[in-house]
Amino acid sequence: MSGPTPEERALVDRISADSLTTRRDYLRIVATVSGGLAVGSTLVSAGVLHRHGDGTAAPLKVADRLAPGEAVTFDYPGEDDRAMAIRLADGSLVGWSTVCTHLACGVLWRDNHAEQDGLYCPCHEGVFNARTGEVTSGPPPRPLPKVLVVEDEQGAVWAIGTARSGESEEAGLCRGLRERDPALAERAGCGRRS
Amino acid sequence: MSYPPEYTPSSAEPRLNRPVPERYPQIRATSGYADPRVRRTGPGPGAGTEQEPERSAMLTARVAVAITVVIGQLWALTVATNAWMAGSTATAWWCTGFSAASFLVVLAAWRIGPRDR
Numbered sequence: 001m002s003g004p005t006p007e008e009r010a011l012v013d014r015i016s017a018d019s020l021t022t023r024r025d026y027l028r029i030v031a032t033v034s035g036g037l038a039v040g041s042t043l044v045s046a047g048v049l050h051r052h053g054d055g056t057a058a059p060l061k062v063a064d065r066l067a068p069g070e071a072v073t074f075d076y077p078g079e080d081d082r083a084m085a086i087r088l089a090d091g092s093l094v095g096w097s098t099v100c101t102h103l104a105c106g107v108l109w110r111d112n113h114a115e116q117d118g119l120y121c122p123c124h125e126g127v128f129n130a131r132t133g134e135v136t137s138g139p140p141p142r143p144l145p146k147v148l149v150v151e152d153e154q155g156a157v158w159a160i161g162t163a164r165s166g167e168s169e170e171a172g173l174c175r176g177l178r179e180r181d182p183a184l185a186e187r188a189g190c191g192r193r194s
Numbered sequence: 195m196s197y198p199p200e201y202t203p204s205s206a207e208p209r210l211n212r213p214v215p216e217r218y219p220q221i222r223a224t225s226g227y228a229d230p231r232v233r234r235t236g237p238g239p240g241a242g243t244e245q246e247p248e249r250s251a252m253l254t255a256r257v258a259v260a261i262t263v264v265i266g267q268l269w270a271l272t273v274a275t276n277a278w279m280a281g282s283t284a285t286a287w288w289c290t291g292f293s294a295a296s297f298l299v300v301l302a303a304w305r306i307g308p309r310d311r
């Protein structure tokens with residue numbers, strides 16, 4: 001069996017060129033797309049997407065000690081919420097979710113030239129300030145969500161809570177406390193703020 | 195006056211009621227009929243063109259409005275996603291409201307004047 005001859009193909013071409021999509025057809029298509037976008041927006045607002053690095057969990061010991069310039073990765077608060085605690089060169093301790101706020105790639109700590117580059121996302125060259133979590137360059141739309149890290153007397157590092165992009169540590173702690181124990185949050189002075 | 199207005203298969207403007215070859219000199223007797231399987235004469239003069247030429251531009255405008263509104267919805271979806279991810283659920287719901295209202299506008303642009311071609 002042989003395929004269509006060139007004449008037949010030209011004929012099919014000619015006939016399909018004649019089949020019109022009217023402007024009313026375009027209106028119908030555009031209306032369908034519009035409805036789909038409205039439904040999609042509803043789903044997003046209702047929370048189908050996973051908010052990376054958000055939630056509460058029991059305190060987690062992430063390192064016995066952390067020297068300046070060192071970083072340690074862990075999962076907090078959930079199993080899929082990759083995070084990192086970093087001791088900056090001046091000794092201050094910070095913790096960030098390492099799920100990029102752009103398209104959720106893994107954010108890296110480049111300790112060889114960390115101070116000027118901060119946290120680096122290799123997917124689209126996003127860079128976050130390691131001290132503040134703010135976006136310093138690249139496409140990410142939001143600062144990194146924060147993981148609240150503290151040090152105990154022995155120098156061990158613990159992850160104790162989370163704060164969302166741009167949220168203050170107190171607001172994040174209070175939100176976590178309210179979710180777990182509203183009465184305790186009230187007593188801790190969290191009730192007054194929204 | 196009710197919308198859409200009373201249907202009349204021609205224009206009030208005589209200029210637009212001229213025969214098709216005069217209105218569209220580029221259209222030949224065989225335009226659209228080069229399919230060699232067609233052996234008989236087809237529809238009469240004027241078939242396949244606008245019945246109400248004045249309403250044609252309006253239909254184009256409706257398509258343009260609908261597409262513009264959909265672009266606005268795409269933008270609103272990015273704002274909603276960003277707001278929800280940052281924890282401002284209220285902002286995300288406002289964007290959803292905007293998107294739903296936009297959908298109603300597109301629906302109106304589609305459904306108004308259903309006979310326009």
Ligand code: FES
Pocket residue numbers: 100101102103104105121122123124125126138139140
């Ligand atoms: S996913 Fe990190 S910059 Fe695109």
